[in-house]
Amino acid sequence: MEDHSELSDVERRVRALETVLTQKGYIDPPALDVLIDTYQTKVGPRNGARVVARAWVDPAFRERLMRDATAAIAELGYSGRQGEQMIAVANTPGRHNIVVCTLCSCYPWPVLGLPPVWYKSAPYRSRVVRDPRGVLAEFGVTLPASTEIRVWDSTAEVRYLVIPERPTGTEGLSEEALATLVTRDSMIGTGLA
Amino acid sequence: MPYVSHADIGGCSDFGPVVPEPEGTVFHAAWEPRVHAVTLALGATGSWNLDMARSARETLPDYLNLTYYEIWLSGLEKLLIGKRLVTPDELTAGCMQHAPAPVAQVLKADQVAAVLAKGAPTERAPAGPARFKPGQRVRTRATPAEHHTRLPGYARGKTGLIERVLGAHVFADSHARGLGEDPQWLYTVVFDAAELWGSEATPGHSVSFDAWQPYLEAA
Numbered sequence: 468m469e470d471h472s473e474l475s476d477v478e479r480r481v482r483a484l485e486t487v488l489t490q491k492g493y494i495d496p497p498a499l500d501v502l503i504d505t506y507q508t509k510v511g512p513r514n515g516a517r518v519v520a521r522a523w524v525d526p527a528f529r530e531r532l533m534r535d536a537t538a539a540i541a542e543l544g545y546s547g548r549q550g551e552q553m554i555a556v557a558n559t560p561g562r563h564n565i566v567v568c569t570l571c572s573c574y575p576w577p578v579l580g581l582p583p584v585w586y587k588s589a590p591y592r593s594r595v596v597r598d599p600r601g602v603l604a605e606f607g608v609t610l611p612a613s614t615e616i617r618v619w620d621s622t623a624e625v626r627y628l629v630i631p632e633r634p635t636g637t638e639g640l641s642e643e644a645l646a647t648l649v650t651r652d653s654m655i656g657t658g659l660a
Numbered sequence: 661m662p663y664v665s666h667a668d669i670g671g672c673s674d675f676g677p678v679v680p681e682p683e684g685t686v687f688h689a690a691w692e693p694r695v696h697a698v699t700l701a702l703g704a705t706g707s708w709n710l711d712m713a714r715s716a717r718e719t720l721p722d723y724l725n726l727t728y729y730e731i732w733l734s735g736l737e738k739l740l741i742g743k744r745l746v747t748p749d750e751l752t753a754g755c756m757q758h759a760p761a762p763v764a765q766v767l768k769a770d771q772v773a774a775v776l777a778k779g780a781p782t783e784r785a786p787a788g789p790a791r792f793k794p795g796q797r798v799r800t801r802a803t804p805a806e807h808h809t810r811l812p813g814y815a816r817g818k819t820g821l822i823e824r825v826l827g828a829h830v831f832a833d834s835h836a837r838g839l840g841e842d843p844q845w846l847y848t849v850v851f852d853a854a855e856l857w858g859s860e861a862t863p864g865h866s867v868s869f870d871a872w873q874p875y876l877e878a879a
Contacts, residue, residue, distance in 0.1 A: 477730060481691040483754035484737065485698060487746050491760035494701045497769035502697035505776065512683060548779040552826070569670030569812050571714055572728065581686045581696070587728045589675035596670045596814060596867050597857055605678045615864040620670065622810040623846055623870035624782040625826055651683045 511580035514545045515628060516649035518578055519660070520642045522555075523633040533557060536628065540578060550577035550626055556619060557630040558656075563614050564629045565603075565656030567595045568621040575626035579654060586655065596620060606657045629653065631660035663806050666723035667714075671814035671856070692729040699732050704767040704775055707743050711836035715808035716742070784843035786828035791873055792847060796822045799879040800849070800871065808836035811875045815867075819879045820851035823868060831872050845873040 474482070488494045518540055522529040532539040536553035540546065553575060556564040568574065569592045574582040585591050595602045599616045603609065610616070619627045631653040637645060652658030669675070687693050703713065717735035720726065726734065740746045743761075750757050767775060792798060802817030810832045826846040834842035850868040853861035 477733065478689075478691050479754075480733060480737075480751070481694055481698075483751055484733070484746075485694065486754050487750045487756055488698065488702070488740075490756035491746070493705060493745060493760070493763055493766060494698060495766055495768050498701055498767045498772055499694065499697040501769045501772040502700050503693045505772065506696065507687075507693060546779070547777040548775075551779040551781040552783060567670075569814070570665075570667055570810060571718070583681050583683075583685065584688070584728065585678050585680055588678070589669055589672075589724060590678045593669040593672040593675050594678070597673065597853075597860075599865060600862060602678055606680055613864070615866070616862075617850075618865070618867045620812065620815075620867060620869035622812060623826070623829060623832070623872070625846075625848075625870055652680070657680070 506576075506581055510576060512578070512651035512654065513646070514543075514580075515575070515578035515651070515654045516646040517543055518545070518555075518628065519630055519649045519654065520646035522557075522630055523645055524642045529557075529630075532630070540628075545577040547577055549573070550575045552625045553578075553628060554625055555628050555630050556617070558632045560632070561614060562617065563610055563656065564617050564619060564627075565595060565599055566619045566621060566627045566629060567592060569593070569596055570620075570622060573621040573624075573626065575628055578628055579651060583651070603657060606652060608657065608659060629656040631658075634660055663719070663808070665718040665808070666720065667718035668813045669724075670812045687729075688727075689729075695729045695733045695736070699736050701767045702736065702740070704765065706764040707745060708739050709835055710780065711808060711830075711832045712838070713739060714832075715836040718808070782830040783827045784830060784841060786845060787843065790825050790845045790847075792822045792825070792845075792876065792878070794822050794824060797879040798822055798847075798849060798871075798876040801875050801877075805833065807833060809833050809875075811871065812869060814856055815849075815851065815869055815871075818851055818855050820849045820855065820868075822847050823850045824848040826870060829872070831874070833872070833874070847871055847873070847876070849876070 522532050532555045536555040540553055572587040596618050599618055649660050650658045653660040716738045717731050720734050799819045800815050828843040829846045831842040831844040848868050849871045850866050853865035
């Protein structure tokens with residue numbers, strides 16, 4: 468196996484697995500290429516940013532988003548796997564929302580793409596339900612002591628999208644320009660837009 | 661053998677600081693997106709359901725020592741071996757050694773977009789009326805489950821308020837055990853942090869989770 472010495476153990480395992488599954492006809496390699504391309508180039512947090520920006524500029528859309536997020540998000544073309552039933556939770560001056568999945572890694576793929584490593588890791592999952600202000604501080608976010616904090620633990624198949632507050636001083640910006648201000652972390656609740 | 665989930669870590673506090681990363685960073689090695697894609701493709705064969713896959717992952721004995729996609733890889737190997745679709749000797753050898761067992765369907769490239777767009781909605785027609793209404797006080801089941809469950813340990817035996825009725829959904833506890841979809845009413849239940857964490861809770865902090873009706877009783 469010296470000619471494979473560049474491969475790590477886990478790389479070898481993945482290659483072995485793919486080879487066996489392909490030989491057995493359980494997977495179609497071109498389908499894997501489409502899946503990989505989809506989650507690397509097509510689905511990501513810019514989708515959610517467009518939803519947030521629309522909610523900032525269009526009060527009627529925001530009303531639909533808060534009432535039936537699944538349908539409102541589908542208006543912009545985002546739907547499907549891991550976003551089958553969506554709920555939007557809006558931050559206000561007195562209330563901040565944070566999303567977690569303490570039991571695994573549930574995350575709204577159609578609007579945010581695949582989750583970052585920290586979202587799936589033990590430090591975030593274990594602590595954010597208990598010490599949200601301490602976790603926010605690690606993201607450089609400090610909220611007024613009077614701000615209420617709600618942590619949403621995604622334990623079932625409902626997926627949550629945080630609608631951050633629109634930054635002040637952005638009154639003249641277009642919807643497209645506003646979308647560039649919306650960070651992934653602000654839509655999880657570990658950042659401010 | 662008792663059922664042990666190593667994934668139920670909400671409220672535990674000895675895992676160190678959170679390490680934020682830039683927005684574009686999702687994968688850290690070329691094999692990670694491949695494991696993700698293979699997992700999705702095999703899920704589409706219908707050989708197991710999402711709850712069975714979660715159960716396979718959370719019961720890995722070394723769960724807390726593995727990276728995220730190592731968990732997915734090990735979980736997938738475990739499911740495949742459990743369903744006799746592959747054998748350990750094949751994974752060691754890296755080539756087929758036994759005739760394939762039939763699977764219901766194989767995901768093709770031109771089907772991927774439609775399959776992802778369709779997703780797997782879990783809402784079902786309810787078997788009866790919802791037992792609880794928004795504003796009602798409920799208490800969660802206090803005893804640990806001897807099987808896959810989505811009632812987190814930190815929320816066992818706690819009193820909270822029904823905030824929203826989410827419809828009837830495939831019940832993860834039954835679905836993971838191969839007992840069918842067994843749809844049950846699902847609710848958002850909200851707890852004051854003091855109910856969960858006692859005197860260390862900060863004022864104005866609440867935690868909600870989504871609970872199927874069998875997790876709850878009137879309080």
